[in-house]
Amino acid sequence: MRENGPVTSATRTSESSPAAVPPRLIATDLDGTLLRDDQSVSPRTVAALAAAEAAGIEVFFVTGRPARWMDVVADHVHGHGLAICGNGAAVVDLHDGPGSHRFVKVRDLARDNALDAVRLLRDAAPGTVYALEQTYGFHQEPGYPHLHLEVPDTLAPAEDLLSPGGAATAEPLLKILAYHAALEPDAFLTLARLALGDRAGVTRSSPSALLELSGPGVSKASTLALCCAERGIAPEEVVAFGDMPNDVEMLTWAGRSYAMGNAHPAAVRAASGRTAANNDDGVAVMIEKLLAELP
Known part of the structure; x- marks a missing residue:
């Protein structure tokens, strides 16, 4: 089942008092x-x-x-x-x-959103390289570094992978991995959020400049x-x-x-x-x- 929906949250500081409700x-x-x-x-x-x-x-x-x-x-x-x-x-x-x-x-991340995100971030941060995570498949660009354990299913530019009939269009796209060899990780995150706006959600969990792009609101x-x-x-x-x-x-x-x-x-x-x-x-x-x- 595919769903999309926002979640609202308020800013919280580390001094906030924890709730006393028993956890479920x-x-x-x-x-x-x-x-x-x-x-x-x-x-x-x-x-x-x-x-x-x-x-x-x-x-x-x-x-x-x-x-x-x-x-x-x-x-x-x-x-x-x-x-x-x-x-x-x-x-x-x-x-x-x-x-x-x-x-x-x-x-999933819609193909049109994914293509827009790839192009916009590459324009904003030249040298960005990509890998694509699907429900079962994994694809990457030739210049993407060896950061993961598995061998990619396909080596090709992200734009080709995401084009109609491309290897990354056969099943849902869960996220795009965007890597930059020279940028500081948090600076890359800020730049990407400004460049992509509401086309994709952008976050990071790696100590390197590796970003994770998901569907809007995901x-x-x-x-x-x-x-x-x-x-x-x-x-x-x-x-x-x-x-x-x-x-x-x-x-x-x-x-x-x-x-x-x-x-x-x-x-x-x-x-x-x-x-x-x-x-x-x-x-x-x-x-x-x-x-x-x-x-």
Whole structure:
């Protein structure tokens, strides 16, 4: 099913008081948040997530990763819940285990918007190179660096991939990855947002100048809001964890939210609280505290 819809949020500072409503859902980012730097999920974190679900609290993984990179989570946490992938572009059911992920919701980037975004950003930042993430496919330009584990399905200019009949038009486009070798990451993010306007959502989760372009209004927060509305879960009943600019909207939207000890300053400003770093099991530390506070 394809859906698009906005989410509204108010600016929040790190001094805001957390909501006192008992949580019904935990939404956690993966890289730099739930996962340690070696991509492992600690035994303490596995136990904390299982304890949350045993207490009746649903767990959502909310990540910029594509669905095919979710096996690390399914392996270590036994297929808990749903994953919001591609910064909100898709919702994937993990319950059937590694290699059997089912797309529940797809919020794709329209081809015309994608072509406009590619051209506008290339004009604004010459030297930008692209890769394209689809529900199953992955394509990139010849000049795009080797940043990902897999071999691309196609090597071609993004304009050719997105043209009628191009390799990237056979299935939904979830996001565009835009890389620049010379620009500072946050400066590239600001430039891209100004250049693209409302043609695409722009964020980043990498320490390098690698941007992620999604459909207008598509973000971790907006897709999480849709999933929560379907379950009758209010924002104040959600606890969120994150560390990077692509988590900002989600950290702002959730009733309680925690930036990791290793978080980007934008995530710290957006969250209502702070927890330990990812390598120190910050998500588990806070879940244990939340469960201890339950009546």
